[in-house]
Amino acid sequence: MHIGMIGLGKMGGNMRERLRRAGHTVTGYDRNPDVSDAASVQEMVAALPTPRIVWVMVPAGAITDSVVGELGGLLEAGDLIIDGGNSRFTDDARHAAELGAKGVRFVDCGVSGGVWGLENGYGLMAGGSAEDIAELMPIFDSLRPEGERADSFVHVGEVGAGHYAKMVHNGIEYGLMQAYAEGYELLEHKDIIKDVPGTFKAWQKGTVVRSWLLDLLVNALDEDPELAQVAPWVEDSGEGRWTVEEAIAEAVPMPVITSALFARFASRDDASPQLKMVSALRHQFGGHAVKKA
């Protein structure tokens, strides 16, 4: 197939390459002319056969809104946009309605795999109509790992369902990472443990906790056995927050994923008014010494 792709960063750039290796033609556009195949979105659109298919792979929120809006003005009835970024699922219905008003089709697709996807393939979760998904299967099949389709691709439901599944995937990811990390800290603290990196390494085969994230953890300790180069400061990027918002909206208790999110908030909360207050209260009732700021 011949498709367009907007956004050629760590994800989009690798996806363009993986699609090309599989024999597809990709006309990519990126604000960075060094990696872009077209000088403008307009030029990219002009290069595509009809019905045009454009994969959008840009940061969620305002940038995706802007790109989808611009594309909507350039595409024609029967064309199709895939949002493969990490958009909130509630954005999808809005985009689909805006585009649908002029006959442009919309599919959302959660993409997992990170920087390793070029070689390993990506796990894909798609939302949209059965017809649109069917039409896109050659693209999806080339992006996902080889082997059984069902092991790396799912049509989750109508528009929005793909990003919802990706949101939950990332929420789970937060919990998994924090679980390993808590175990890591306890092993680091305990005097009788003489080989922390070796312990994680030995969990890679045969154990119940073996996973791809564990393999990455072993990589990280291979590169920096005491994580001396890394600050205890962790960003979060949307999906974790949205997962907890959905936990609230659906009244589902999700203590593990929420704890993982809050640990990240706390990592960036150096001033921590709450901890100052607890310290101040201990002083008030018990006369306990306060550590001075």
Place this chain on the structure above:
Amino acid sequence: MHIGMIGLGKMGGNMRERLRRAGHTVTGYDRNPDVSDAASVQEMVAALPTPRIVWVMVPAGAITDSVVGELGGLLEAGDLIIDGGNSRFTDDARHAAELGAKGVRFVDCGVSGGVWGLENGYGLMAGGSAEDIAELMPIFDSLRPEGERADSFVHVGEVGAGHYAKMVHNGIEYGLMQAYAEGYELLEHKDIIKDVPGTFKAWQKGTVVRSWLLDLLVNALDEDPELAQVAPWVEDSGEGRWTVEEAIAEAVPMPVITSALFARFASRDDASPQLKMVSALRHQFGGHAVKKA
């Protein structure tokens, strides 16, 4: 009554004074000669009428063990020791057994009220035999606030039950403090809130959240409206940990009290290997930037 008291710090010193104001005679001993009534434990014991009653008010653990051991060697059958410190309830059975072997009686008593107890009176939770507790009621009645006995004194059960109740009391206290503190931080963050200290102040009368800890929180903000003098660093002193250990032993889910304890641990965990690991993992799979140590 005429009793001995060992440990004349913030708690014991005030309790001696409150008992004296109520007409009791107290012979106190403290390592600090400036506040001690006797030159030695032996001299204090010698000053007491028989059967001797000695209130021990020293730090839990090794120091209480040592004082109870020394007293055990000096007292005689029929004498009585009250441990009013924050001992772990499991220490009580051991102390009672050691003392019981030579006929010395033992009562444990949780004491709450902090530095305000001299004026306000103390809440008391006692463990021991009905006979021993009955004998000590004049002391307990003088230490607790005026008014209904049941509002500030309880005979919780046999030896150990008093400290168990105090342990749970302190566990609850951890949760209450953290609840107020979380609300405080959210109000501090929110731009539309123009008067955080005034908001807490206005909760003191009529609201569902009014409490003595809230009054202390208002005091703290009166003294330092932005807690500028206080570091976000909080100690913990045993009872919170023991409460969670009991949650585990009894298979009772206690997420709030445990979260409050962990928030204190995190406040002192500047290196936080776990957060370094989460950051390192994000870099591994997603190529996300890591904040350098």
Place this chain on the structure above:
Amino acid sequence: MHIGMIGLGKMGGNMRERLRRAGHTVTGYDRNPDVSDAASVQEMVAALPTPRIVWVMVPAGAITDSVVGELGGLLEAGDLIIDGGNSRFTDDARHAAELGAKGVRFVDCGVSGGVWGLENGYGLMAGGSAEDIAELMPIFDSLRPEGERADSFVHVGEVGAGHYAKMVHNGIEYGLMQAYAEGYELLEHKDIIKDVPGTFKAWQKGTVVRSWLLDLLVNALDEDPELAQVAPWVEDSGEGRWTVEEAIAEAVPMPVITSALFARFASRDDASPQLKMVSALRHQFGGHAVKKA
């Protein structure tokens, strides 16, 4: 003063009575004609002196929207609506804008105190302009407990700030209740504790954990010492959820308040797919027996 009041349930009905006892005139409207002073909102509005002041005390969300909308159509420039219900703070800006378009003023006021407010007075947190708040002070002063104004009333900020403060107040309330409840369950479990109701009763005076909620807990155990009449099933009503949503929006870790909310969710989650899944997983890897549904 002479004001209107819409909504004469447990809260509004008591507030009308408290205002009347203080010498104010209140023309109340409620859908229930047995408690209503007017046959319709229109009739109530017609009875008020200008500029008209109407206190709205109805359930948050759709009903408040509807009442504010209807009132907006009946009032005139210079009139003033106070929303005293538990509206989400984000509703306030919308209401103020709608009403402001025709010159009707808007104030939001969080009200705490529950069914005890008639006798005790209510804690009040108001949002709005300084002029509007000043004009309403006779009403506020009559609703709040006697004594220092600052102990039970605060002007928190512009429109929305009052409900924001009330939201945080209720979030804290969730945490406080869960903290006591966890301690209660641990005491109930422990065999050496012989008098659980007596223990809570004895915490009412002198202790660090004394509070109004503790007094209510003692009332509850007085009425039903083993809570035999109560199912372990707890509703939640908005403010707890909004507090956690704000925790996420502001990146403030709030583990205690969130744990309290999730405990309520779990209380109503009998099917608990998550616990089924953990059980199924244990069976998968370890051959552990599964309890059959």
Place this chain on the structure above:
Amino acid sequence: MHIGMIGLGKMGGNMRERLRRAGHTVTGYDRNPDVSDAASVQEMVAALPTPRIVWVMVPAGAITDSVVGELGGLLEAGDLIIDGGNSRFTDDARHAAELGAKGVRFVDCGVSGGVWGLENGYGLMAGGSAEDIAELMPIFDSLRPEGERADSFVHVGEVGAGHYAKMVHNGIEYGLMQAYAEGYELLEHKDIIKDVPGTFKAWQKGTVVRSWLLDLLVNALDEDPELAQVAPWVEDSGEGRWTVEEAIAEAVPMPVITSALFARFASRDDASPQLKMVSALRHQFGGHAVKKA
């Protein structure tokens, strides 16, 4: 090598078989004569060449204590016991001291892999002296999966360190399982998700959350797509509790692993006094309806 093995259940029985397939001789003993190679422990010991090596694979706690005690009475100086069960690490020092008094050597070894270990091999974490571990390597190498030794075996430290690492491994396992399970419940709740089993299945290749536990989760949903046969009731078996006890002892915040443990406690806490209390309190202050027991 020729070793003895006590305990031939799901784990020990498979391990005997795997060792035999690798060419070792194993004389096994189990209370169940149908699977036992020897009529008694004594007979098993008599069958072994000196220095005798006996692998103990029985439930942790009293049973392990009893078996180690019995073996200690039968073995001679220079013999060696490996405790491969899930003993608490603190038991190891005790066992090593008891056995060491008569010259019997002791090694602890955490074993992960569950019922799949016969075919896949087991992940192994050993604690003991370098000499003892070196002597046992032919056994360890046969039990672990083929391939690089460091990927499935680690010498963690002195006696106790192996079980400590296994304890942390299981604590992490609790967190991982709960993370997937929370995501599962949210997907189950959400109306727009049309294929929950398919979503998990599609995460098996290429995604960040791929893992062996995820594969097992897919197996579980293959067998019972709605987990209709499984009750929401989850056991716990020691290591999770010990991990949280160590979190407390080491002052390491471990909210995720602890939340996972508490979710299991709550699953078995049908009476839930804490939730009854929260419901009763809501009624007390707000007159909110209580669901009757």
